[in-house]
Amino acid sequence: MAELTRRDAIKLGALLAIASSLNLPVKVQRPSREVEASAATARIPVMCSMCAAGCGILLVKEGNGTVYVEPNLEHPQPGLCARAASALQLWNHPLRLKKPLKRVGERGEGKFQEVDWDTALNEIATKLKEIISKYGPESVVFTYHDFYAWHMPLIAFTLGTPNHVQHASCCHNASTYARMLVLGAGGPPTVDPDYERARYVVFVGRVLCAAMGMVQRLQKARESGVKLVFVDPRMGNAAMAEGEWVPILPGTDAAFLLSMIHVILSEKLYDESFLKKYTNATFLIKPDGSPLTEKDLGREGSDYVVYDADAKDFLSYKKSKNPALEWEGDVAGFHVKTAFLLLKERASQYAPEQAEKICGVPADTIRRIAREFANARGVVEDGWWSAKNANDSDAYRAALTLNALVGSIETAGGLYIKLGSKMPPSATATAEKVTTITGGTLPGIRAKRIDTQKYPAVPHVFDAVLDAALEGKPYPVKALFIVGAEPFTRDVNTEKLKKALKAMELVVVIDVVPNDSVDYADYVLPDNIFLEREELTDVKFTPHAAIQLSHKALDPPPGIDARNGFWIMMEILRRTVPERAKAVGYTEEYSSYEKFKEFEALVKRKVLESLSKTWNVPVEDIEKSLEEKGFYVFKHWMPKAGPGTLPTPSGLVEIYSLAALKYNDDPLPKWKRPPYTLPSNPDEFYLVSGRDQFVTAHAVWTKNIIHLVDRRVWMNPNDAKRLGIKDGDLIELEGLDNHYKARARVKVTNRVREGVLFVYSRAGGRFSRLITGEYEVMKEGINPNMFTLSWLEPLNGSTGLNSTVKVRRVGA
Numbered sequence: 029m030a031e032l033t034r035r036d037a038i039k040l041g042a043l044l045a046i047a048s049s050l051n052l053p054v055k056v057q058r059p060s061r062e063v064e065a066s067a068a069t070a071r072i073p074v075m076c077s078m079c080a081a082g083c084g085i086l087l088v089k090e091g092n093g094t095v096y097v098e099p100n101l102e103h104p105q106p107g108l109c110a111r112a113a114s115a116l117q118l119w120n121h122p123l124r125l126k127k128p129l130k131r132v133g134e135r136g137e138g139k140f141q142e143v144d145w146d147t148a149l150n151e152i153a154t155k156l157k158e159i160i161s162k163y164g165p166e167s168v169v170f171t172y173h174d175f176y177a178w179h180m181p182l183i184a185f186t187l188g189t190p191n192h193v194q195h196a197s198c199c200h201n202a203s204t205y206a207r208m209l210v211l212g213a214g215g216p217p218t219v220d221p222d223y224e225r226a227r228y229v230v231f232v233g234r235v236l237c238a239a240m241g242m243v244q245r246l247q248k249a250r251e252s253g254v255k256l257v258f259v260d261p262r263m264g265n266a267a268m269a270e271g272e273w274v275p276i277l278p279g280t281d282a283a284f285l286l287s288m289i290h291v292i293l294s295e296k297l298y299d300e301s302f303l304k305k306y307t308n309a310t311f312l313i314k315p316d317g318s319p320l321t322e323k324d325l326g327r328e329g330s331d332y333v334v335y336d337a338d339a340k341d342f343l344s345y346k347k348s349k350n351p352a353l354e355w356e357g358d359v360a361g362f363h364v365k366t367a368f369l370l371l372k373e374r375a376s377q378y379a380p381e382q383a384e385k386i387c388g389v390p391a392d393t394i395r396r397i398a399r400e401f402a403n404a405r406g407v408v409e410d411g412w413w414s415a416k417n418a419n420d421s422d423a424y425r426a427a428l429t430l431n432a433l434v435g436s437i438e439t440a441g442g443l444y445i446k447l448g449s450k451m452p453p454s455a456t457a458t459a460e461k462v463t464t465i466t467g468g469t470l471p472g473i474r475a476k477r478i479d480t481q482k483y484p485a486v487p488h489v490f491d492a493v494l495d496a497a498l499e500g501k502p503y504p505v506k507a508l509f510i511v512g513a514e515p516f517t518r519d520v521n522t523e524k525l526k527k528a529l530k531a532m533e534l535v536v537v538i539d540v541v542p543n544d545s546v547d548y549a550d551y552v553l554p555d556n557i558f559l560e561r562e563e564l565t566d567v568k569f570t571p572h573a574a575i576q577l578s579h580k581a582l583d584p585p586p587g588i589d590a591r592n593g594f595w596i597m598m599e600i601l602r603r604t605v606p607e608r609a610k611a612v613g614y615t616e617e618y619s620s621y622e623k624f625k626e627f628e629a630l631v632k633r634k635v636l637e638s639l640s641k642t643w644n645v646p647v648e649d650i651e652k653s654l655e656e657k658g659f660y661v662f663k664h665w666m667p668k669a670g671p672g673t674l675p676t677p678s679g680l681v682e683i684y685s686l687a688a689l690k691y692n693d694d695p696l697p698k699w700k701r702p703p704y705t706l707p708s709n710p711d712e713f714y715l716v717s718g719r720d721q722f723v724t725a726h727a728v729w730t731k732n733i734i735h736l737v738d739r740r741v742w743m744n745p746n747d748a749k750r751l752g753i754k755d756g757d758l759i760e761l762e763g764l765d766n767h768y769k770a771r772a773r774v775k776v777t778n779r780v781r782e783g784v785l786f787v788y789s790r791a792g793g794r795f796s797r798l799i800t801g802e803y804e805v806m807k808e809g810i811n812p813n814m815f816t817l818s819w820l821e822p823l824n825g826s827t828g829l830n831s832t833v834k835v836r837r838v839g840a
């Protein structure tokens with residue numbers, strides 16, 4: 029047999045994928061020995077969706093029927109980890125949803141009967157029509173995470189609701205708010221450390237098993253001796269393997285980071301020229317907190333003003349060659365100080381000895397880490413999962429400020445600001461008009477998003493949806509679509525969640541396996557898994573501007589009547605609001621599942637045409653690369669001396685946030701006490717959660733993972749000794765605030781700080797009646813979310829998923 033080159037294999041992989049996505053027979057027309065040989069192994073580019081990172085992998089199909097996963101090494105974000113490797117266990121999962129289900133018992137009972145697709149979709153549409161006519165389309169909410177995230181605006185706006193509400197308040201709203209205030213940036217992918225060139229990385233509540241591309245890019249830095257520091261109440265696997273663990277009290281990160289700022293400022297370890305050139309540290313701030321402008325000086329123009337040390341005059345920051353970092357005095361009737369001085373004053377409240385009292389990290393450790401960090405011109409990671417204590421945005425603002433102080437923004441080994449592929453949105457909506465990628469237009473949506481009415485700074489706050497469902501304010505929410513998400517392990521305040529789900533008139537779950545929410549659903553619709561559908565998206569965790577096409581690599585296994593979620597939702601729209609669906613180009617012909625591929629192809633074509641225009645590259649070039657390699661890079665990022673113009677009010681890195689002023693928020697970070705009751709007795713603890721490589725959002729279900737993950741609650745040996753608890757004992761935890769009780773076994777380990785308990789999130793405490801057989805082990809242990817109440821940061825809605833509990837030993 030002829031040797032297969034990697035390229036041939038990829039090409040054939042692409043061919044097979046195209047063939048299968050067009051539903052063509054895969055047989056090659058004139059079989060020659062060569063073609064048969066290549067047909068033997070196909071490597072199909074796929075975006076891994078076993079967690080939220082979305083790395084590039086290859087699904088390998090050997091001629092003998094063997095199927096497995098490999099990394100796509102050329103991909104801008106190459107993947108493969110234990111979770112990716114077990115992707116096929118999700119494909120032929122014994123609990124995989126087989127057919128649409130319709131509720132027959134009470135909500136919460138989890139009793140269903142199987143129905144056919146037409147029945148399910150028609151009944152859902154009938155109910156939706158009724159709800160829309162009574163309460164308006166805005167009473168319908170879609171909640172989701174990654175799956176179909178790009179499609180959601182199109183789906184929601186076609187129905188006429190502004191309410192597509194993601195997971196973000198429970199994930200990254202705190203760090204996103206911080207990135208927005210300091211850098212004018214967005215979600216976690218938009219900013220990240222330049223790992224390849226990093227010299228010193230501080231991770232605050234990050235475990236580094238997420239997004240394999242990051243882990244791999246660190247490899248280069250490891251070779252040149254990068255130091256990694258993990259600030260965390262417990263020692264994650266990465267901290268155990270290769271770094272310094274700084275055990276900190278939960279909810280006190282801002283104090284720790286502000287203390288580092290204090291050390292760097294008071295010991296003059298900062299990069300003065302970077303601060304002058306790229307940040308607003310030199311702005312003169314008036315007593316009311318607002319910046320001095322040319323207008324205040326009675327001059328023409330409205331630029332912010334600095335004191336120029338050479339000209340010995342007040343100049344527009346755009347004109348000054350040598351703005352003073354430290355200047356205080358009177359001008360135009362105002363007593364002004366530079367933002368830098370204000371930061372210095374703020375940070376001085378967190379001298380290491382003071383901070384030690386708040387965060388429990390010894391003052392000497394804080395000092396040493398601050399000096400090491402500054403001397404190495406290190407980088408503080410900017411935060412991913414940051415919804416821990418409903419006070420976290422200040423920590424990430426302090427983290428970004430630290431990067432600014434040492435010149436680690438857009439520089440080698442600092443934070444990069446992602447170039448971004450500029451994928452067009454699937455739809456946009458204003459009060460006047462909805463426009464869609466398909467060229468459709470609809471009347472505008474007047475109702476305002478339900479979440480930003482309460483949390484104006486960052487959207488996607490699900491708790492606000494629950495409030496509306498229970499209180500009918502600002503308008504009622506009556507129908508909920510849960511698409512590839514699990515509010516029970518995602519959100520705070522489980523009791524409120526249950527009540528709200530019971531109060532809804534329609535709950536539809538679109539998933540691949542039975543999550544806990546199915547027990548509360550009226551209809552459960554089986555989706556394709558990521559290997560069974562095509563998806564075009566941005567490459568997330570890369571500094572470069574790149575897109576990827578995840579090819580359809582497999583059909584569902586026999587007996588699984590799953591459908592593409594995009595089709596499911598478009599069909600619900602067509603059956604509910606046929607005229608609106610038609611206006612966006614979706615007509616009855618696409619209801620045929622086979623024909624639907626043409627609609628998908630049309631949407632894809634529109635996206636590629638838009639990208640082709642944006643980047644001035646022929647569509648064919650992009651298409652060819654997507655088909656053959658699974659990705660296309662529009663532009664490569666390179667480190668520079670500092671950032672270009674940023675989308676902040678001043679265009680600079682804002683260590684003193686002018687955007688915060690708009691929200692009446694403090695322009696500088698500070699530490700605030702978390703909202704939950706703090707532990708005060710010997711049997712009271714913080715309860716924190718998180719991940720390691722075996723724990724995963726999206727696919728916690730695979731057989732490897734259910735057996736590898738530890739469902740015990742970690743407890744420090746000193747605490748265990750004091751309470752007379754031994755490794756493996758059964759304990760009862762009771763929430764200090766909501767008094768919820770649950771039992772779990774204990775793992776006694778010095779990998780968790782005294783006074784803190786740790787448990788893997790999503791690993792245990794499941795309850796769905798549809799979870800059976802060996803998967804029932806998922807019902808053991810606890811779900812930490814059940815100990816929480818609605819703790820949310822006021823402006824950005826970031827939740828507090830940590831809580832505090834009382835512990836009682838109940839048995840051996």
Ligand SMILES: Nc1nc2c(c(=O)[nH]1)N[C@H]1C(S)=C(S)[C@@H](COP(=O)(O)OP(=O)(O)OC[C@H]3O[C@@H](n4cnc5c(=O)[nH]c(N)nc54)[C@H](O)[C@@H]3O)O[C@H]1N2
Nearest residue numbers: 079080233234235238259278279412413718719723724725
């Ligand atoms: N293996 C794996 N990888 C994933 C995912 C997954 O589920 N599994 N999910 C993806 C998603 S959605 C996300 S958002 C990212 C998340 O990835 P990360 O942001 O790295 O989040 P976690 O891995 O949960 O790590 C959170 C750490 O914060 C610690 N912690 C808890 N409270 C506090 C506190 O108050 N202060 C400090 N300093 N630390 C605290 C926890 O002990 C835990 O070790 O990972 C992505 N990748």
Ligand SMILES: Nc1nc2c(c(=O)[nH]1)N[C@H]1C(S)=C(S)[C@@H](COP(=O)(O)OP(=O)(O)OC[C@H]3O[C@@H](n4cnc5c(=O)[nH]c(N)nc54)[C@H](O)[C@@H]3O)O[C@H]1N2
Nearest residue numbers: 173199413512513514518538539543555557558725726789
């Ligand atoms: N206590 C605590 N709470 C947390 C966290 C924590 O660390 N600790 N982490 C937070 C974070 S960072 C996040 S992002 C959220 C995550 O919360 P969610 O975004 O809700 O993620 P999962 O709980 O993993 O739920 C994903 C669901 O998608 C389903 N699924 C998998 N593949 C597909 C598919 O192809 N199609 C469809 N339709 N469904 C699919 C899975 O079966 C699962 O039910 O949780 C947050 N909540």
Ligand code: SF4
Nearest residue numbers: 076079082083107108
């Ligand atoms: S990090 Fe996440 S996306 Fe990447 S290979 Fe692992 S499971 Fe897949």
Ligand SMILES: [Mo]
Nearest residue numbers: 080199200413
């Ligand atoms: Mo997340």
